Amino acid sequence: MESKELIDLIAHRIERSSSDTEKLLEGFVATLRERCSMLDSIAVPGFGTFEAKKKSERVTVNPATGKKMLVPPKIALTFKASALLKSKLK
Amino acid sequence: MNSKVTFPELVDAVAAATESPKRVSELFLKELFTAIMDALRNGESVRVRGLGLFKLTNVEARKSVNVNTGEEMEIPSHRKVTFLPEKGLADAINAPFAGFDTVVLDDSLTEEELQRLVSEEEAATPRQQPEQPAAVPPTEEELPPVEEALQREEEEPAEAPKPPVIEIKPEDTPELADEKEEEETQPEAEHEDYDDMKENDSREDERTVVWQPASDQQEVIPPADGGDYNIPEDDEDEEYVPDHKESKGNDGFMRGFIWGAVTMFVFYLIVGGGYFTYQHIENQKIIDTARGTDSIDAEETPEEAMEAQPAAEAEQPAAENAKPAAEEAQPAAGEEKPAAxxxxxxxxxxxxxxxxxxxxxxxxxxxxxxxxxxxxxxxxxxxxxxxxxxxxxxxxxxxxxxxxxxxxxxxxxxxxxxxxxxxxxxxxxx
Structure with a gap:
């Protein structure tokens, strides 16, 4: 499902215009970005948890060339599905 | 930092960001997640603009063991959801580390060198304390008496900062075969020297406690260089102390650092010498036993001998300037006996x-x-x-x-x- 369809679906369900819904979605993404930049985690009950995790640096080997490479550390946004979502998907 | 944002807090934040009533933002968020969940349940992947892609992946059935009962069981095949954040979002969150790039490493660079580079970098930034942990690991491989000695050493020059990485250089320790000859051929003379040393230097005295268990056959005499090096060591400490107290920035620190490094290096020379003497004596014993008993297989003898001897040989050229003089004197004296x-x-x-x-x-x-x-x-x-x-x-x-x-x-x-x-x-x- 593409973003447009999703927004239209939600707009229909909350009985608001698509542009309003889009604005709300942008607000949510902005909040998520802000909090996850602070390494907070956002828990949505029944859905899952968004969390920024720090991955430490590591040395990998390029299998094609055999060269060793140092991969720098990074902060990655991860999503962990809740038990409810998992069981629904089974 | 690292706190958990709950749903009500999220609702408040979204309401504030969009300047819409809380009721609307709550309704929207609930609908957003149920819509995504419904779509996922229907086997659809969901792309949310600005956020990313919720993707369904199939997990194959696999065998596993129940940890409690030890029973084998099969985890049936199922679907799971994976989330791929959109590039813009991922980059925004990774902003603190955005400046880093993947570096292709030189083949010649080994793991130890990398570690050393890292610890040197660390040592350059903080002033003193973090260096100590780096100093500890190598000592764990040493014999217990050596550890004791190290602890003592760490207590004594309390002000001296430790070098970041301590390299134990066994090559620098004196020739062992020669030492042994010293002990055998002229223990008397050595012992007198040693007594003098004892009077001069009370710390040397302490060290002998460590030395005693190293041998059970004869009195073990510390290598002749032990005394030579110890006396300057004390001077270093004295010179160093005022420097540190003034502590006027980097210059003083660097000087103190170098003195500390020199002190530790000298200490390891002494301890290393003792350790190798001990090992040599042990090896000798093993060789002797191997040759004297019938139960031990023939292979062991030459190997032990080979291990002990080349090691000792390699040490000789590497020994420091001061030592060869002392060493040469010993073999010369020891030679007389067999020659005669x-x-x-x-x-x-x-x-x-x-x-x-x-x-x-x-x-x-x-x-x-x-x-x-x-x-x-x-x-x-x-x-x-x-x-x-x-x-x-x-x-x-x-x-x-x-x-x-x-x-x-x-x-x-x-x-x-x-x-x-x-x-x-x-x-x-x-």
Whole structure:
């Protein structure tokens, strides 16, 4: 499902215009970005948890060339599905 | 930092960001997630603009074991959701590390070098304390007495910062075979020197406590250089202290740092010397036992000997400037004895007896100055000795004159020839 369809679906369900819904979605993404930049985690009950995790640096080997490479550390946004979502998907 | 944002907090935040009532934002969020969930349940992947892609992936069935009962069970195949954040979002969250790029490493760079580089970087930034942990790991491999000594050392010059990485350089420790000769040939003279040292330096005294367990046969005398190095060490500490107290920025710190490094290095020279003396004595014992008992297999003997000897050999060239002088004096003195003994040998055969305590290697050390020359005594007595590793105690053997086989304990060629012979004998037995 593409973003447009999703927004239209939600707009229909909350009985608001698509542009309003889009604005709300942008607000949510902005909040998520802000909090996850602070390494907070956002828990949505029944859905899952968004969390920024720090991955430490590591040395990998390029299998094609055999060269060793140092991969720098990074902060990655991860999503962990809740038990409810998992069981629904089974 | 690292706190958990709950749903009500999220609702408030979204309401504030969009300037819409909380009721609307709550409704929207609930619908957003149920819509995504519904779509996922229908087997659809969901892309949310600005956020990313919720993707369904199939997980194959796999076997597993119940940890409680140990029963084998199968995890059935199922679907799971994976989330791929959109590039813009991922980059925004990774902003603190955005400046880093993947670096292709040089092939020659090993793991240890990398570690050292990292610890050097760390040492350069913080001032003193973090260096200590780096100093600890290598010492754990050492013998317990050494650890004790290290602890003592750490307590004594409390102000001296430790070097970031301590490299134990066994190559720098003095020649062991020579040391042993020192002990055997002139313990008296050494002991006097040592007493002097004791008076001069109370710390040296403490160290001897560590040294004692290193040998159970004779008094162990610290290498001659121990005293030489120790006295400047004290001076260093005295000089260093005022520097540190003033602590005027980087200059003082760097000077203190260098002094600390020098102190630690000198300490390791001393401790390393003791450790190797101990090992050498142990090895000697093993060799002796191996040759004296019948149960030990033949292979062990040359290997042990090989390990102990080349190590000792390698140390000699690496030794510091001050040491060779002291060392050269010792072998010269030690030489006299075998030389004197060798002289009458040329005329009449010299006999010695194999006992429970004295094996061929010991006899060789006594007459030629190096245990590896036992092979020549064996050669000379082949008719009496069938197996050099099992000789009945009380066997009288002829000790050939050193010249007959060109035995010279100071010549590397001579030693090498003896070792080659040992190998040949071992091979011949197999």
């Amino acid at each position: 003994e060798a002289a009458p040998k040329a005329k009449e055969p010299v006999y010695d007896e194999v006992t429970e305590r004295q094996f061929l290697s010991k006899i060789a050390t006594k007459h030629y100055g190096h245990p590896d020359f036992w092979v020549y005594i064996y050669e000379e007595n082949r008719d009496i000795i069938k197996n050099p590793n099992t000789i009945a105690p009380g066997t009288r053997v002829v000790v050939p004159p050193a010249e007959k086989y060109g035995i010279d304990k100071n010549s590397k060629e001579s030693l090498r020839a003896a070792r080659k012979k040992i190998e040949e004998i071992e091979k011949g037995k197999k």
